[in-house]
Amino acid sequence: MGDKRNKSGRFAGAALAVSLAIPLSGCIAAAVPLAYAAIAATSGFEAYKVVQTSTGGSIHVGFVGQDGKENPPQPLPTVRRVAVWPSDEGNVRFAEKLSASGRFDVTPPARVAVILAGAKMATDLTQLTEREQVDAFETVCQESHADLIFASRALGSSVNANTFSLSRANTTSRADLFAFSCAKRSIIWRDQIALVIDLGEKVPSTAEIAQAGGDAWAERVMQAPTI
Numbered sequence: 001m002g003d004k005r006n007k008s009g010r011f012a013g014a015a016l017a018v019s020l021a022i023p024l025s026g027c028i029a030a031a032v033p034l035a036y037a038a039i040a041a042t043s044g045f046e047a048y049k050v051v052q053t054s055t056g057g058s059i060h061v062g063f064v065g066q067d068g069k070e071n072p073p074q075p076l077p078t079v080r081r082v083a084v085w086p087s088d089e090g091n092v093r094f095a096e097k098l099s100a101s102g103r104f105d106v107t108p109p110a111r112v113a114v115i116l117a118g119a120k121m122a123t124d125l126t127q128l129t130e131r132e133q134v135d136a137f138e139t140v141c142q143e144s145h146a147d148l149i150f151a152s153r154a155l156g157s158s159v160n161a162n163t164f165s166l167s168r169a170n171t172t173s174r175a176d177l178f179a180f181s182c183a184k185r186s187i188i189w190r191d192q193i194a195l196v197i198d199l200g201e202k203v204p205s206t207a208e209i210a211q212a213g214g215d216a217w218a219e220r221v222m223q224a225p226t227i
Helices: 002-021 089-101 109-118 130-144 206-223
Strands: 049-052 058-062 081-084 105-107 148-160 170-181 186-198
Touching: 049 206, 058 206, 081 089, 081 109, 081 130, 089 105, 089 109, 089 148, 089 206, 109 130, 130 148, 148 186, 170 206, 186 206
Parallel strands: 081 105, 081 148
Antiparallel strands: 049 058, 058 186, 148 170, 170 186
């Protein structure tokens, strides 16, 4: 009984770690709900990249549709100035990677948080009405002089203990990614990211998971065709 309780706690802890590492902010009205049954099971999941963790496990990152197969990145307008909505370590890593690429002038999440605090606006988009969300985005557009604002919305996490198989236990976490155009005053780009984490002896740190997700998100943006 003690061994079962320890395993259960480890799996629950992994789910919490993953949910914290995926960006938690987002525009509910703009999100397009998708079925992710194909992602919940690792079979059929086409990973964009696989990252080995320091705990002996691995993180499979993908951008997938309803069939579990990878979708090509959607086009983005050619812009120089972008802002990243504040949420967690994943958003910070994403902003760092965009800045390091040399392609973008980035207003980082911390600066966006200061702008919103000065305007007495919440950073948690789930607490805002559709009108308030647009107002918040436009405030950041004006103060940061950005052309695009990147943000995200968590879609939840699930745990697969694989009790009756030889496969490792894993957790699956997913999120909507989107970009708000300051010129068009609307969401003009959307994507979906999924992270399937095969657990080693220990749960990967939130920093490792955030790095894997943030890196893949930034690569996705930089690989997107321009319009």
